[in-house]
Amino acid sequence: DGGITQSPKYLFRKEGQNVTLSCEQNLNHDAMYWYRQDPGQGLRLIYYSQIVNDFQKGDIAEGYSVSREKKESFPLTVTSAQKNPTAFYLCASRDRGAQPQHFGDGTRLSIL
Amino acid sequence: QKEVEQDPGPLSVPEGAIVSLNCTYSNSAFQYFMWYRQYSRKGPELLMYTYSSGNKEDGRFTAQVDKSSKYISLFIRDSQPSDSATYLCAMSSGGATNKLIFGTGTLLAVQP
Numbered sequence: 001d002g003g004i005t006q007s008p009k010y011l012f013r014k015e016g017q018n019v020t021l022s023c024e025q026n027l028n029h030d031a032m033y034w035y036r037q038d039p040g041q042g043l044r045l046i047y048y049s050q051i052v053n054d055f056q057k058g059d060i061a062e063g064y065s066v067s068r069e070k071k072e073s074f075p076l077t078v079t080s081a082q083k084n085p086t087a088f089y090l091c092a093s094r095d096r097g098a099q100p101q102h103f104g105d106g107t108r109l110s111i112l
Numbered sequence: 113q114k115e116v117e118q119d120p121g122p123l124s125v126p127e128g129a130i131v132s133l134n135c136t137y138s139n140s141a142f143q144y145f146m147w148y149r150q151y152s153r154k155g156p157e158l159l160m161y162t163y164s165s166g167n168k169e170d171g172r173f174t175a176q177v178d179k180s181s182k183y184i185s186l187f188i189r190d191s192q193p194s195d196s197a198t199y200l201c202a203m204s205s206g207g208a209t210n211k212l213i214f215g216t217g218t219l220l221a222v223q224p
Contacts, residue, residue, distance in 0.1 A: 004155075006155075031210070040120065040216055041216060042116075042118075042200070042214040042215060042216040042217060043156075043200070043202075043212075043214040045211065045212075048209065048211075050208065050209065056209075058211075090155055090156070094210065099210075100144070100146050100158050100161045101158075101210070101212060102158060103148075103155035103156045103157070104155050105153075105154050105155040106153070106154070106155050108153070
């Protein structure tokens with residue numbers, strides 16, 4: 001089955017700790033995205049990548065970092081600099097051209 | 113003013129009703145319009161994808177875009193309890209990054 005797999009489903013972070021959220025896709029999509037979803041605020045773009053070894057900041061990149069070493073993988077690290085990390089994190093990908101984005105099932109991050 | 117406005121609801125309807133969900137936007141450069149359905153604790157699922165103005169129908173779902181009024185709608189006919197979810201509108205102006213701007217979502221409850 002082709003799709004986007006996010007893991008873990010739930011994640012807990014201690015103060016001062018960095019945590020990494022995994023996103024893997026087997027759709028052979030070029031572009032990948034990370035969003036944060038908070039109640040009443042909709043989805044906000046954190047980072048995106050259009051090709052391997054290249055990525056750009058989105059609207060709320062502070063306190064986050066990413067890498068894109070392989071086409072199918074786009075991990076997101078939530079660093080200790082992100083002071084309000086509790087949220088639902090969504091990864092998306094899309095094929096080239098004017099194709100819509102497709103989403104994984106998210107990771108819910110909470111603070112211990 | 114937000115670029116995309118969407119009534120958060122909640123909207124409660126009886127089974128079998130016709131549901132109308134709407135978004136307004138301010139950026140006249142938007143050309144691509146999407147509706148996503150999101151169940152609780154899941155990622156958004158693409159329902160409808162349209163380009164420019166006009167109507168698109170898929171089963172019980174119809175998407176309408178009125179670019180002159182900067183207004184998009186999603187109609188659900190013969191609504192079912194399984195349609196109970198949050199519906200997100202999203203739009204973009206296209207281009208290489210295909211950055212999506214999302215509404216905050218409308219929570220729909222279809223009562224059996």
